[in-house]
Each structure stands twice: as structure tokens, then as C-alpha cells.
Amino acid sequence: MNPARPITTFRLASLLRLQKDPKLALKLFKNPNPNPKTPLKPIPYSLLSYDLIITKLGRAKMFKEMQEILAQLKEEIRFTSKEALFCDIINFYGRAHLPENALKVFDEVPSFRVQRTIKSYNSLLNVFLMCKDFDKMRELFVGIEKFGKADACTYNLLIRGFCTSGRIDDACKVFDEMKKRGVSPNVITFGNLIYGLCLNLRLTEAFKLKTDMVKVYRVYPNAYIYASLIKRLCENGELNLAFRLKEEMIRNKIEMDSAIYSTLISGLCKVGRKEEALIVWEDMKVSGCKPDTVTYNVMINLFCKDKDFEAAYRLLDEMVEKGCKPDVISYNVILRELFNEGKWGEANDLFEDMPRRGCSPDVVSYRILFDGLCNGMQFKEAALILDEMIFKGFAPRSASICKFVDSLCEGKNEDLLWSVFNSLEKGKIIDVDLWRMAVALALKDDKISSSFELVDSLIDVVN
DNA sequence: CTAGGGTTAG
Known part of the structure; x- marks a missing residue:
């Protein structure tokens, strides 16, 4: 392709899509014509190009740059953006724990000639859930009518908030209100409630709800729900019951996923039943369920507890081979055990190698x-x-x-x-x-x- | 990615 040829609208969008580096993408967006001799023409931005650059910058937490592009987008009257873009932006601020900025974006949506619905409203609720500001969630919920009718997602976010803060009874009240308002609970609703009950050691009620959701609401439990229950059973030392649930999943043709295996292997490992953990690990591979980063981390932990660092390092390599990136937990597990064994030199080497391997140490790494x-x-x-x-x-x-x-x-x-x-x-x-x-x-x-x-x-x- | 589970540490 001739690099001197002025870029087209379509080509700019596809180049932006391919550019993984947000800084380079921004450079490209700001100066799409690579040849400085080409006379400056109006730059062919499309809505798609704006979408791409804004989400790339947001994902990279380059908020100042993102706001600059947003200001430019606001002036574009050739097209109007979609609400989904603002949901993304609100979410980026939430992940960066900048709830005030998220709120500001939400307030500014109409100035982009975009109508706010329950979707961006729910995104905002989720920001305060991520920031654990449950009071603010409640406050937002009170003013909901301005944006539409609360949907299942809205109620699920509120229920989640109460469940994670241990206020199960408040969560149940929201559940009741949801039903009263004619919004049908879905599998996520029950997942959140069961998660909360397990978290608060109310296992009997959790199992009752698992029965009732089918009997009364015709909603069927999925792997998420089984994972919460299995985890709690493992922590209670009731491993036999945990495995009974696994069998029940197979019987009911609910697909086993990596989370179920991670929970079971970790549960066995914690009570010292390593041989069985290894069997489950093999079973997982045979059954065709692909281990993910969490599963690998559980296995790395298992080998580390065994002081088998060679095996742990082998798993790190295997992860890279299988395209499943080791994360900071993978390294922290190994670091901790290296220090426990007094191998502080080796631990230091691994620590210093982390950035080269594409993983920045976090606060836990430094504390270890x-x-x-x-x-x-x-x-x-x-x-x-x-x-x-x-x-x-x-x-x-x-x-x-x-x-x-x-x-x-x-x-x-x-x-x-x-x-x-x-x-x-x-x-x-x-x-x-x-x-x-x-x-x-x-x-x-x-x-x-x-x-x-x-x-x-x-x-x-x-x- | 408008909502959910499972891994380390303390």
C-alpha cells in the first residue's frame, strides 16, 4: 500500500483497530496522514474511529487524552454516538476507582445529543458497587425514574451490593421488591443471593434457594451457582458433599467449567489431599475443559506447597505456551514459597524478572x-x-x-x-x-x- | 463488556 496516499475513513478505522498500543493509536488518530508533505485536508473521522480511540484510551486509563477526544466528538454533528460508548467510559472510570469522574460523564451524556436509558444508569450503579459505596448506590436508586424503569440488571446490582457487604436480609428485601414490581428474577439474581448466603455461612438457606429457584421460578442453576456452593462446602471441610454437587452437575448436563475444577482442586489441596487434587487436574484435561489462569495458579500453589519449584516453573512455561498469561498471583505464590524456603536470592531474581515477563509486581509482591x-x-x-x-x-x-x-x-x-x-x-x-x-x-x-x-x-x- | 462464581497474600 502506498504510504503517501491520503488515508481513507475506512482505512483509519481499521488501522486504529489493529493498533494495540494506545499511545500509537492516539498518534495515528491525531495525525492520520503519515506523509508530512501531503497538504492538510479535513480528517476523515468516523463514529467508529472515535469509538475505537476512546475505548483504547479508556482501557489504558489515559483519561486526560480520552477527555480531549471526547470534547472533539461533542463538536461532531455529522453523527450521534451510541449510549454504549458512554457505558464503556463510565465503566473505565469505575475500574480506575474514579466514581466522581464516572458521575460527571453520566451527567454530560445529554450534551452529546445522546439519550440516557437504564443502561448507562446501571453502568453508573456498577461503578459505585465496584467502589463499595453502597450508600451512594441506594441514593442513586432513589432517583431512578428519571431514566427509566429499573430492570433485572438494576436489581441484581443492588442485591450484589448488599450481599458483598454482608447485608443478606437487605438483599432479600430488594429481591421481594423486584418481584412486587413485576421484574422477573433471573439466574444472576439467584447467583448473587446464593453467593451472599454462602459468604455468610447460611448454607442451608442457600441450598433451599437452589431448590426453590427451579420449583417456584423455573430458573435453573448454572456453574456460577455451583461454584459458590462447592467453595463453601470445601471450606467447611465437607468435600464429599462438594463432589456430590459435581456429580449432580454432570447428571443435569450442566457444563463443568474451569472455575468448578479450580475450586475443587484448591479445596482438596487445602486439606492436604494432594494426590486426589492431581487426579482432578488430570480428569479436567481428559474431559476437555481448558484450565485458565486461575486453575494454573491453584496448581502452582499445590506444587509450591510441595517445594517442587521445578514443577511450578514448568507450569509457568506451559501457561505461556497455551496462551494463558501468568498473572501477578502466579508469581506471588512462587515468591512467597521461595522466601519460606529461604531462597531469597532466587526469589529476588524472579521478582526482578516479572516486568520482563509482562507482569508488574503489585502491593502483595512487594510485601512478600x-x-x-x-x-x-x-x-x-x-x-x-x-x-x-x-x-x-x-x-x-x-x-x-x-x-x-x-x-x-x-x-x-x-x-x-x-x-x-x-x-x-x-x-x-x-x-x-x-x-x-x-x-x-x-x-x-x-x-x-x-x-x-x-x-x-x-x-x-x-x- | 449495563449484572454473577473459582486462585495468592493479610
């Missing part, structure tokens, strides 16, 4: 590393990691820091102690316990001047 290095008396390395994690905005557990500071005091490692407090100060994470330690430390210190310095800097932090 920090605690592991402290336990292994690798204080210098621990101080480095502490500074790095604080720089990235991850907070170590308070107990870990106290223990660390304690060890440094005992070892009279003043230089390191000083740098640790400096790091903590940068992250503004000095709490009362650390204060007490610092003051005690300052009072015991022979070098009066440096103690004063320390206390002064701590006072700065508070002010």
Missing part, C-alpha cells in the same frame, strides 16, 4: 519481598525494596515496618535506620506505633543532635 528479605536478615536489600515500594505508592504492612525498625535498632544499624525513616517520611506512612518507636529510639540515642533531627523531621511529617 519486603517481609521475606527482613526475615532473611537481608536488611540492606529490604531497605531498598521499602524505598522502591513507597515510591510506587504501595504501603508495607505496619507490623512489618515495626519489626524491621526493631531489628535495625537491635543491630545498631543507624545509617540504615535513618534511610528507612526517610523513605517512610516520603510516603507519609508513619503511624502511631512507629512514632512510639522513633521517640523511644531518640531518647535512648547517645547522639543527641541526630535524635533531635529525627524528631524534628517526624514533627514535619505530622504538620
Whole structure:
């Protein structure tokens, strides 16, 4: 294709679709004609191109850039966007835990000449569910009539909110109201209620609801519902019942999926029945159910508990081969066990290799590393990691820091102690316990001047 | 992706 040829509307959209890198996609969108000598013509944007670039930027959390394009879209009068685009945007802000921005987008939808329905309203409800702001959910629900009639999805979101916050009885009230308003509960409704009952150890009621949903409502349980029940049974140590449910699924021709296998394997593993776990793992493969990242993580955990790191690494490779990406949990499981075994050097290597393997360490990774290095008396390395994690905005557990500071005091490692407090100060994470330690430390210190310095800097932090 | 399950850590 001739690169100098001015780009067409259609080609811009397909190039945008193919461009995986959001930054490059944005560059392409802003400057679609690659040849600078081509005289500037009106750029052929289509609604599809806007959709593509906005969702790419939103997915990448590049919100400033996304808003820029949105402002441009608002001026386009050749076409009107679909409500679904705004549902996406609201969802992106929710995932980034920016509920205020989501609310703002929701408010601005009419200025794009787009009518808001219950769909974008539900997206907004979901944002506050993701942010666990249940009061705000309730508040939103009160003003619902402006946008339409609450549908099954609306009620399911509310029920979910109550279930995850342990307020099962409130969830049941919403369920009753839903029925009263003539909205039929669906399999997701029952899934949420059963999930909540299992979470709150009300297993008898969960099983009763599983029966009633069929008898009374003619809605049939699916794998989601079985997964909640099986998990709870495993945690109660009732593995035989859990396997009876698995048999029931097969009998009722409900397709077994990876979640069911993950739950069963993990359940067996937790009570030390490793051989049976391995049998289920083989059974899964034979039955043609593909393991996903979670299933692999369960298996990696199993091998790690067995101190079989070779097998764990093999599974990591197998995941990559099968196109199933190891995630941060895959690595955290291995890291934790490497430290438990005192292999802190190997753990450090794996940790440093994570970004190269396309997985950024999270707060758990850093905590594992920090605690592991402290336990292994690798204080210098621990101080480095502490500074790095604080720089990235991850907070170590308070107990870990106290223990660390304690060890440094005992070892009279003043230089390191000083740098640790400096790091903590940068992250503004000095709490009362650390204060007490610092003051005690300052009072015991022979070098009066440096103690004063320390206390002064701590006072700065508070002010 | 307007809504749901299962894995690590604490």
C-alpha cells in the first residue's frame, strides 16, 4: 500500500483497530496522514474511529487524552454516538476507582445529543458497587425514574451490593421488591443471593434457594451457582458433599467449567489431599475443559506447597505456551514459597524478572519481598525494596515496618535506620506505633543532635 | 463488556 496516499475513513478505522498500543493509536488518530508533505485536508473521522480511540484510551486509563477526544466528538454533528460508548467510559472510570469522574460523564451524556436509558444508569450503579459505596448506590436508586424503569440488571446490582457487604436480609428485601414490581428474577439474581448466603455461612438457606429457584421460578442453576456452593462446602471441610454437587452437575448436563475444577482442586489441596487434587487436574484435561489462569495458579500453589519449584516453573512455561498469561498471583505464590524456603536470592531474581515477563509486581509482591528479605536478615536489600515500594505508592504492612525498625535498632544499624525513616517520611506512612518507636529510639540515642533531627523531621511529617 | 462464581497474600 502506498504510504503517501491520503488515508481513507475506512482505512483509519481499521488501522486504529489493529493498533494495540494506545499511545500509537492516539498518534495515528491525531495525525492520520503519515506523509508530512501531503497538504492538510479535513480528517476523515468516523463514529467508529472515535469509538475505537476512546475505548483504547479508556482501557489504558489515559483519561486526560480520552477527555480531549471526547470534547472533539461533542463538536461532531455529522453523527450521534451510541449510549454504549458512554457505558464503556463510565465503566473505565469505575475500574480506575474514579466514581466522581464516572458521575460527571453520566451527567454530560445529554450534551452529546445522546439519550440516557437504564443502561448507562446501571453502568453508573456498577461503578459505585465496584467502589463499595453502597450508600451512594441506594441514593442513586432513589432517583431512578428519571431514566427509566429499573430492570433485572438494576436489581441484581443492588442485591450484589448488599450481599458483598454482608447485608443478606437487605438483599432479600430488594429481591421481594423486584418481584412486587413485576421484574422477573433471573439466574444472576439467584447467583448473587446464593453467593451472599454462602459468604455468610447460611448454607442451608442457600441450598433451599437452589431448590426453590427451579420449583417456584423455573430458573435453573448454572456453574456460577455451583461454584459458590462447592467453595463453601470445601471450606467447611465437607468435600464429599462438594463432589456430590459435581456429580449432580454432570447428571443435569450442566457444563463443568474451569472455575468448578479450580475450586475443587484448591479445596482438596487445602486439606492436604494432594494426590486426589492431581487426579482432578488430570480428569479436567481428559474431559476437555481448558484450565485458565486461575486453575494454573491453584496448581502452582499445590506444587509450591510441595517445594517442587521445578514443577511450578514448568507450569509457568506451559501457561505461556497455551496462551494463558501468568498473572501477578502466579508469581506471588512462587515468591512467597521461595522466601519460606529461604531462597531469597532466587526469589529476588524472579521478582526482578516479572516486568520482563509482562507482569508488574503489585502491593502483595512487594510485601512478600519486603517481609521475606527482613526475615532473611537481608536488611540492606529490604531497605531498598521499602524505598522502591513507597515510591510506587504501595504501603508495607505496619507490623512489618515495626519489626524491621526493631531489628535495625537491635543491630545498631543507624545509617540504615535513618534511610528507612526517610523513605517512610516520603510516603507519609508513619503511624502511631512507629512514632512510639522513633521517640523511644531518640531518647535512648547517645547522639543527641541526630535524635533531635529525627524528631524534628517526624514533627514535619505530622504538620 | 449495563449484572454473577473459582486462585495468592493479610
